Amino acid sequence: MNYIIEKEWLLEKMKDENVRIVDCRFALGNPIKGQQEYEQGHIPGAVYFDLEKDLSGEVQTHGGRHPLPDLDVFIGKLEEAGIDENKVIVAYDNGEGAFASRFWWMLTYLGHEKVYVLNGGYKEWLAANYPTTTEVQVFEKGNFTKNIQRELLADVEEVRKIASGRNPGTVLIDSREEKRYLGIEEPIDKKKGHIPGAVNKQWMDGLEKGRFKPAAQQSARFSDLNRQNEIVVYCGSGVTAAPNFLTLKEAGFDNVKLYLGSFSDWISYKDNEIE
Known part of the structure; x- marks a missing residue:
């Protein structure tokens, strides 16, 4: 796609x-x-x-x-x-x-x-010297009909199953930079480390000089992943995981979910373990 x-x-x-x-x-x-x-x-x-x-x-x-x-x-x-x-x-x-x-x-x-x-x-x-403006355009009101795609969203209960090994067919991807994944430093959240079992695929590796890399290069980034597996991506708060979600889809992975609460939600539960 x-x-x-x-x-x-x-x-x-x-x-x-x-x-x-x-x-x-x-x-x-x-x-x-x-x-x-x-x-x-x-x-x-x-x-x-x-x-x-x-x-x-x-x-x-x-x-x-x-x-x-x-x-x-x-x-x-x-x-x-x-x-x-x-x-x-x-x-x-x-x-x-x-x-x-x-x-x-x-x-x-x-x-x-x-x-x-x-x-x-x-x-x-x-x-590129393309046109810009300061004008704020007003549009005729639309009528949006939602069709929620629940299979795109993972919640904390689902991630708990993955972290505890109860869902072996799912890959959990931590999209943050390596230092945060490893718990070497944590500039934002109150705890350091990552969700147990997560692998690290830094979101910024999908871009080069402000541009998304082509689909073939995205496929190479994720070449160690099984396309038949379900994949759940997370980051700190469900923002920088979104480019990984996007590039996984660009690379042809069909079964991808976003843990939108991400690490900041995970650590809000005192019983959740951290690696």
């Missing part, structure tokens, strides 16, 4: 009434930066979706640092942006891939079949 599109395609299609563009730029250490960048300039026709205000719900005891938002509220925001299940959706960030991939996963989870991530993001768009 092809879930990543190039800037040349979007340049040609951006005025198409059936295309909606979503700006997902965000900075984890500076949560207002993405909105500011959008206001300073964005791809014409793009609407802004904020990781923490729109793509995440309120942080609670469990669920992780970026839990799912109330889906009815989220769908209402999609509809205000003129998005329905028939529109072609293109999401972009600054080229990190993680924030646009989070939006892509959420739309895919809702059953949308025509959602893509812009390769190279806004940085590559700017470098």
Whole structure:
């Protein structure tokens, strides 16, 4: 499958009434930066979706640092942006891939079949001297019909079975950088290490200079995995695991789930073990 599109395609299609563009730029250490960048300039026709205000719900005891938002509220925001299940959706960030991939996963989870991530993001768009604007376009309200794909989401109970060896046909992938996986350092969460049994596939290895690597290279990244196995990916809070989910699908893996609560949810349960 092809879930990543190039800037040349979007340049040609951006005025198409059936295309909606979503700006997902965000900075984890500076949560207002993405909105500011959008206001300073964005791809014409793009609407802004904020990781923490729109793509995440309120942080609670469990669920992780970026839990799912109330889906009815989220769908209402999609509809205000003129998005329905028939529109072609293109999401972009600054080229990190993680924030646009989070939006892509959420739309895919809702059953949308025509959602893509812009390769190279806004940085590559700017470098090509493609048009930008500060105008915020208003669209006629859409009517989004959800079709939840529950098989794309793993919860903590399922991950417990994997970690305890009770689900030997499933591979658990930790998408964080190696130092966090090994527990050498942990800059964000209160505990260090990884979920027992997880293998490390760093999400940033799927990109090079702000671009997703081609499908053949993604297949090579995951060549040690059995395509018949179920795969569950996680990270710290369900954001940087999304590019791994996306690239696994690009590489032709069919049975992939996201543990959206990820490590920050796992450690919220005192009885969960850590390696």
